[in-house]
Amino acid sequence: MTTGTIANEIVKSVRERKEFSLLAVIRNEYFLYLVSSVLFVLIWHWAAAEQVLGKSLATPYAVAKELARLMTIKLAGLTLLGHIWASTQRILIGFVLASVVAVPLGLFMALNRTVNAIVKPVFDLFKPMPPIAWISIAILWFGIGEASKVFIIVIGTFVPCLLNAYNGIRLIEPELYDVVRSLGGNRKDEILQVSFPAAFPAIFAGLQISLSIAWTCVLAAELVSARSGLGWIIVQGMKLTKPELVIGGMLIIALVAWLTTLAVSGLERLLCPWKRHIEGL
Amino acid sequence: MGAPRPAEGWGAPQTADNLPGGLSGTPEAARSRTTAAGTRVRMTQVEGKRALMDNDTSKPPKIACEKICKTFIQKGTQQVHVLEDISLEVFDNEFLVILGPGQSGKSTLLRIIAGLETPSTGRAILDGREVSGPGPDRGLVFQSYMLFAWRTVLGNVEMGPKLQGVGKKERREIAQHYIDLVGLKGFEKHYPHQLSGGMKQRVGIARAYANNPQVMLLDEPFGQLDAQTRLFMEKETERIWQAEKRTVIFVTNNIDEAIILGDRIVTMVGKLPGRMGPAYPVDLERPREPTDMRFLKLRYAITEASELVL
Ligand SMILES: Nc1ncnc2c1ncn2[C@@H]1O[C@H](COP(=O)(O)OP(=O)(O)OP(=O)(O)O)[C@@H](O)[C@H]1O
Ligand SMILES: [Mg+2]
Numbered sequence: 001m002t003t004g005t006i007a008n009e010i011v012k013s014v015r016e017r018k019e020f021s022l023l024a025v026i027r028n029e030y031f032l033y034l035v036s037s038v039l040f041v042l043i044w045h046w047a048a049a050e051q052v053l054g055k056s057l058a059t060p061y062a063v064a065k066e067l068a069r070l071m072t073i074k075l076a077g078l079t080l081l082g083h084i085w086a087s088t089q090r091i092l093i094g095f096v097l098a099s100v101v102a103v104p105l106g107l108f109m110a111l112n113r114t115v116n117a118i119v120k121p122v123f124d125l126f127k128p129m130p131p132i133a134w135i136s137i138a139i140l141w142f143g144i145g146e147a148s149k150v151f152i153i154v155i156g157t158f159v160p161c162l163l164n165a166y167n168g169i170r171l172i173e174p175e176l177y178d179v180v181r182s183l184g185g186n187r188k189d190e191i192l193q194v195s196f197p198a199a200f201p202a203i204f205a206g207l208q209i210s211l212s213i214a215w216t217c218v219l220a221a222e223l224v225s226a227r228s229g230l231g232w233i234i235v236q237g238m239k240l241t242k243p244e245l246v247i248g249g250m251l252i253i254a255l256v257a258w259l260t261t262l263a264v265s266g267l268e269r270l271l272c273p274w275k276r277h278i279e280g281l
Numbered sequence: 282m283g284a285p286r287p288a289e290g291w292g293a294p295q296t297a298d299n300l301p302g303g304l305s306g307t308p309e310a311a312r313s314r315t316t317a318a319g320t321r322v323r324m325t326q327v328e329g330k331r332a333l334m335d336n337d338t339s340k341p342p343k344i345a346c347e348k349i350c351k352t353f354i355q356k357g358t359q360q361v362h363v364l365e366d367i368s369l370e371v372f373d374n375e376f377l378v379i380l381g382p383g384q385s386g387k388s389t390l391l392r393i394i395a396g397l398e399t400p401s402t403g404r405a406i407l408d409g410r411e412v413s414g415p416g417p418d419r420g421l422v423f424q425s426y427m428l429f430a431w432r433t434v435l436g437n438v439e440m441g442p443k444l445q446g447v448g449k450k451e452r453r454e455i456a457q458h459y460i461d462l463v464g465l466k467g468f469e470k471h472y473p474h475q476l477s478g479g480m481k482q483r484v485g486i487a488r489a490y491a492n493n494p495q496v497m498l499l500d501e502p503f504g505q506l507d508a509q510t511r512l513f514m515e516k517e518t519e520r521i522w523q524a525e526k527r528t529v530i531f532v533t534n535n536i537d538e539a540i541i542l543g544d545r546i547v548t549m550v551g552k553l554p555g556r557m558g559p560a561y562p563v564d565l566e567r568p569r570e571p572t573d574m575r576f577l578k579l580r581y582a583i584t585e586a587s588e589l590v591l
Contacts (some may be wrong), residue, residue, distance in 0.1 A: 173427070175423060175425070175427050176427055176429070178392075178395075178397050178415070178421070178423075178427075179421070179423070179427050179429075179440075179488075180440075180444070181397065181414075181415040182395055182396075182397065182415040182416075182417075182419065182420070182421040183417060183440055183441040183444050183488075183492055184415075184416060184417035184441065184444050184445055184492065185444040189444055193429070193440070193444075194429070197429070197431040197432075198430070198431065200431070272431070273472075274430055274431045274432070274433075274472040274473075274474070275430075276474045
């Protein structure tokens with residue numbers, strides 16, 4: 001145990017030596033992670049092998065084998081990696097296009113009444129529309145190529161990006177602006193020193209939400225019409241009655257979506273080192 | 282007689298004089314003011330015994346509030362009358378404590394002096410000029426810290442000089458000086474969420490000081506601290522104030538804090554609107570001991586009078 005004084009307030013730091021015991025192992029979270037994962041796979045395997053859901057549930061092994069096969073064999077001219085990239089590319093383009101416009105627009109709406117008054121009525125009209133509702137009109141306008149898919153993603157991610165940037169500024173404690181003014185700052189200082197940095201976490205929350213919406217959008221678009229992408233793989237599995245292909249596609253989507261989320265939180269940690277990070281679900 | 286007490290209009294606390302160890306006689310020159318409502322408010326002002334204090338009442342006041350009233354208008358028609366006829370004077374290098382219960386408009390008064398709020402009638406005067414807005418000549422310390430969460434301790438403290446356009450190297454030096462002064466050496470790179478409440482308020486104080494203001498305005502700065510840390514921070518405030526003399530207006534609802542720190546205590550009374558209560562000079566040498574008989578006597582006098590008024 002070490003004792004030191006920090007700013008004359010006594011600070012004690014205690015390092016406990018954990019004793020090894022069975023109870024400690026059982027209650028260790030990583031141990032529990034492992035147990036629950038293994039249990040899940042076992043139940044899955046049992047359900048598939050016993051055909052609890054008929055023939056349409058593949059065993060974990062069959063799914064793994066199918067995914068390994070897809071790594072080498074080309075489906076519609078692309079390996080699995082090619083299909084993953086096809087979906088990811090659509091998401092990145094749509095997501096970047098939307099956030100580059102929506103985040104600054106949300107910030108300006110929150111900071112400027114005039115901008116708000118001009119944009120708000122139009123935004124309020126589009127806000128409640130589910131992005132999937134745009135698929136048909138997107139295909140009518142842009143055909144079944146890349147443009148219509150990117151368009152859906154832009155539509156879907158625009159709203160949460162804008163909304164979170166806007167709320168991020170609106171929720172700032174007004175006394176923080178008083179601090180800047182009493183230190184001799186002007187309106188420009190208030191915006192640069194308080195509004196923007198304080199809104200950062202909310203902006204990132206918006207980006208995270210947008211990202212998961214982007215995955216929903218791209219899958220929906222690919223399910224309707226596509227020749228590549230993870231959504232298309234799932235549709236192929238359905239058409240060929242290959243449950244291992246459908247489930248494999250779903251697992252890959254979860255994996256890639258999780259990785260993109262990690263990338264965004266990594267960026268947030270880099271840009272907001274001051275934020276107390278919590279382990280969310 | 283001669284214990285610090287409100288002028289007769291407020292009903293002098295008799296019992297205070299029966300306590301042993303009475304305060305040495307303090308000649309009080311009481312000036313009377315008439316409020317809009319017609320009630321007489323008597324202000325006590327200390328003369329003599331100046332050796333104990335560094336402030337100088339012969340010069341014009343550093344800050345003066347002249348018959349300030351404040352009414353907030355909420356959502357169109359609803360009015361909240363918060364301050365009624367507040368007049369007070371603060372002298373150069375004086376440590377003035379405004380003591381009052383919650384909701385008596387203390388923060389509002391301080392914000393008016395800071396220039397963040399405009400009085401409905403009356404005016405606040407700084408160095409003979411009417412206050413028309415906030416400025417770096419007044420450093421504000423907030424009840425709820427109000428640190429920039431995205432800036433380190435150093436980044437917070439150097440904000441004032443930065444906004445004044447002071448160069449990077451120089452403002453680092455200024456900030457470091459005040460970080461050392463408040464006892465946060467070694468914590469320059471910490472973010473606010475990594476600090477305890479007392480440490481956060483040290484940052485708040487250093488940040489206000491770093492702008493080199495002529496007047497420090499502190500709004501219940503230790504209200505969120507536990508009793509022990511609070512007492513410690515009061516001692517620290519006294520030390521910092523003695524190291525770097527400034528005119529200070531310190532708002533609190535804690536009598537002990539008021540007596541430990543103040544050269545003079547002005548009370549505010551009432552539930553909306555807040556009015557001026559009696560004022561008390563504190564002729565006790567520093568550092569003050571809460572167990573000192575004269576301390577207790579003054580404490581008794583203030584408690585007694587506030588009970589009469591509330
Ligand atoms: N901007 C405002 N609009 C409307 N009412 C306000 C505003 N600011 C303060 N008030 C009201 O003024 C009253 C006094 O507030 P103030 O914060 O000045 O009191 P206080 O003495 O500092 O209280 P406390 O000790 O609890 O901090 C409160 O009832 C509050 O509701
Ligand atoms: Mg207050």
